[in-house]
Structure formats: structure tokens, C-alpha cells
Amino acid sequence: MKLKIALLPGDGIGPEVTQQAVKVLNAIAEKYHHTFEYVTASIGAIAIEKYGEPLPDETLKICVEADAILLGTIADLKYDNNPNAKIRPEQGILKLRKSLGLFANIRPLTTYNSLLHKSNLKEEVIKGIDFVIYRELTGGSYFGEKNLSDDGNSASDNCIYTAEEIDRIAHLAFKAAQARRKKLTLVDKANVLETSRLWRKRVLEIAKEYPTIKLEFLFVDNAAKQLILNPKQFDVILTENMFGDILSDEASVISGAIGLLTSASIGKHAALFEPVHGSYPVAKGKNIANPLASVLSAAMLLEHFYLFEEAEDIKNAVEKSINLNISTPDLNATNHFSTTSVGNFLSDFILDEENTFYNKNNIDLGQSTII
Ligand code: IPM
Ligand code: MN
Numbered sequence: 001m002k003l004k005i006a007l008l009p010g011d012g013i014g015p016e017v018t019q020q021a022v023k024v025l026n027a028i029a030e031k032y033h034h035t036f037e038y039v040t041a042s043i044g045a046i047a048i049e050k051y052g053e054p055l056p057d058e059t060l061k062i063c064v065e066a067d068a069i070l071l072g073t074i075a076d077l078k079y080d081n082n083p084n085a086k087i088r089p090e091q092g093i094l095k096l097r098k099s100l101g102l103f104a105n106i107r108p109l110t111t112y113n114s115l116l117h118k119s120n121l122k123e124e125v126i127k128g129i130d131f132v133i134y135r136e137l138t139g140g141s142y143f144g145e146k147n148l149s150d151d152g153n154s155a156s157d158n159c160i161y162t163a164e165e166i167d168r169i170a171h172l173a174f175k176a177a178q179a180r181r182k183k184l185t186l187v188d189k190a191n192v193l194e195t196s197r198l199w200r201k202r203v204l205e206i207a208k209e210y211p212t213i214k215l216e217f218l219f220v221d222n223a224a225k226q227l228i229l230n231p232k233q234f235d236v237i238l239t240e241n242m243f244g245d246i247l248s249d250e251a252s253v254i255s256g257a258i259g260l261l262t263s264a265s266i267g268k269h270a271a272l273f274e275p276v277h278g279s280y281p282v283a284k285g286k287n288i289a290n291p292l293a294s295v296l297s298a299a300m301l302l303e304h305f306y307l308f309e310e311a312e313d314i315k316n317a318v319e320k321s322i323n324l325n326i327s328t329p330d331l332n333a334t335n336h337f338s339t340t341s342v343g344n345f346l347s348d349f350i351l352d353e354e355n356t357f358y359n360k361n362n363i364d365l366g367q368s369t370i371i
Pocket of ligand 2: 245249
């Protein structure tokens with residue numbers, strides 16, 4: 001298969017981790033005789049510095065022309081706590097989502113047995129978690145009309161949804177549930193919000209087309225509790241933009257492995273893949289950031305193009321690296337490996353599993369040639 005991939009490394013540790021994802025994709029390309037062509041472009045704070053805007057036209061053009069987008073991370077401390085900043089790195093990703101119509105953000109959540117102890121929750125609560133969040137990404141208060149009164153004393157963000165916006169993501173979520181454990185939970189605030197009541201009506205209507213799916217409703221405040229109390233009850237969670245933002249970040253820390261979580265943002269004609277973690281500015285350039293989430297987002301990219309065996313290879317390599325403790329300091333405090341060494345191990349393992357595995361003794365001694 002031939003794929004044109006837009007690479008947007010972005011800010012902070014973005015470039016370092018994305019580089020490992022590319023390394024791993026190249027190993028897959030070599031092993032399975034695919035051709036992956038990369039075009040790199042700027043987004044976020046780095047784009048503001050270079051071009052004065054967080055999503056330059058050239059970047060958007062590259063993304064439109066690509067089959068898929070691999071994003072690093074966006075954000076810079078410089079802008080985080082300044083409410084007066086007119087131009088912000090995050091505007092780049094918001095504009096990209098809107099321009100490409102990336103209406104569904106998909107975040108799968110699973111656990112790795114060897115990392116359960118890293119979670120703040122009890123092992124028995126999280127062991128075996130397996131759910132996916134479908135967050136609507138181009139509507140709601142994020143994109144509704146915004147106002148600040150002339151005297152600066154009142155402000156509003158209009159939360160607006162159309163039936164069409166709800167329907168298209170609801171269908172995706174129901175289909176995902178069909179392929180999984182057949183349960184869908186709509187999270188809303190229908191006891192208060194008119195938009196939530198529209199979500200319920202539409203989802204109830206659409207549910208008729210998916211009779212095998214068990215549909216449940218949860219108010220968002222209760223959902224926030226349930227994610228901590230009993231996350232295993234969830235299979236597919238469907239929700240609007242802002243609730244999805246908050247819940248998916250809450251969900252990202254329950255497994256104890258935020259450095260491994262990925263997300264896909266899907267539209268009719270475009271697809272973007274990125275790690276869930278942030279830009280981790282203090283680690284920038286130190287070769288210590290965990291590349292696994294970025295690498296796994298490359299696996300998600302491959303799945304999007306039905307390259308399931310290839311994606312499985314990446315996941316196996318990742319799991320092997322964790323089991324062998326070939327990990328960055330966040331996972332392996334005492335005898336850790338660098339970002340690039342982890343990337344090297346993964347690509348070596350994909351290309352030559354036998355020999356990489358055979359070298360395990362050397363790896364344990366820190367003498368492997370892959371370091
Ligand atoms: C996310 C982020 C973004 C969002 C920010 C960077 C605008 O938090 O992807 O979840 O709120 O959607
Ligand atoms: Mn978020």
C-alpha cells in the first residue's frame with residue numbers, strides 16, 4: 001500500500017516521539033513492502049514563532065493532500081496562563097479539526113498488566129479495562145458563537161448542535177459497539193441542557209437501527225464518578241465535545257499509563273492520529289520522553305487503512321518492550337532507556353523478532369547493540 005502521511009511534530013516532546021513513530025512505520029514498510037511517504041509541516045507554538053500563526057495555510061494544504069496525519073503534541077507554557085494571548089498554539093489544532101471536518105475523536109482505553117501498579121486506583125478496579133470514548137469534535141461550545149461584552153464584564157460560548165452532527169458520530173459509535181461488547185453509554189446533561197435532550201432523542205432514534213446494542217444514559221457528573229468507581233462497566237462511551245474533552249482526560253489517567261494512550265480524529269475524508277499526553281516541555285530535547293503513545297498512534301493509523309497485521313506487529317513490539325523493561329524513565333525509573341533507544345528496539349523487533357529477542361541477555365545488561 002502507498003500512503004502519504006503528513007507529519008506535524010508540533011511542540012515540546014512532539015518531534016522526538018514522532019520521530020520514533022516514523023522509525024517504526026519505516027520498519028513496517030520494509031517488512032510488508034509498503035511505501036509510506038512523509039511530508040513534514042509546522043503547527044502550534046513552533047508555527048507561531050516561524051510564521052506568526054498556529055496553522056499556516058501551507059500546513060493545512062499538506063494535510064488536505066495527505067491520506068492521513070500523524071500529529072505530535074501542541075502547547076507551550078508561554079501561552080498557557082495568559083488569558084489575553086490573541087494567538088494561541090491550540091487554535092492550530094482547533095482550526096485543523098474544523099477545516100478537515102474531523103468530527104469524531106476516538107480514544108481507546110486498555111490496561112497493561114505490568115503497568116497496573118502505576119495507577120492511583122486499585123488494581124482490581126482497573127485490571128481488564130477495555131472501553132473506547134467517542135467524543136464529538138467539531139461542535140458544541142468549542143465552536144459556537146463566542147462573545148465578550150464591550151465592558152468586558154460578560155461573556156458567552158454558545159453550545160449548539162444539529163441533528164446531523166449528532167447522527168454522524170452516533171452511527172460510528174454504534175458500529176464500534178457492534179464490533180465490541182455491544183454496549184453504548186451516552187453521556188450528557190439532559191436534566192439541564194437542551195442540546196443534551198436533542199442528543200438523547202437522536203441517539204434513541206438511531207438505536208432502532210442497532211437492535212443488538214444495549215443503550216444506556218448517564219449524566220456527565222455521574223459518568224465522572226463511574227469512571228473512577230467502576231470503569232470496567234464501559235464499552236463504548238458517546239458524548240459531546242466539552243464533556244468528551246474532560247472525561248477523556250480523566251480516563252487517560254486511570255490506567256496509570258498515559259504515556260501509552262493514543263487517539264484518532266476521523267472525518268469523512270481525513271484522519272489524524274496523535275498521542276493523548278501533552279507536550280511535556282521540561283523533557284523537551286532530553287531524549288527521555290516516552291515514545292510509545294506516538295508509536296501506537298501510528299498503529300491506529302495503519303488500522304484505519306485495514307492494515308491490521310501490521311498494526312498488531314507494532315502492538316506486540318510495544319508490549320515486548322514493556323515486558324523487557326526497555327522503557328523510558330516514566331516506566332522504568334532505575335535502569336531506563338532513551339526515547340531513541342526505545343524506538344530502535346521497536347523497529348529492530350519488528351524487522352527481526354528472533355534476533356532482537358535472542359539479544360535479551362545483552363539488553364538486560366544494557367549492552368545491546370540496539371542502544
Ligand atoms: C484535546 C485538547 C484540546 C481540546 C485543546 C488543546 C484545544 O485538550 O485534544 O483534548 O480541548 O480539544
Ligand atoms: Mn483535552
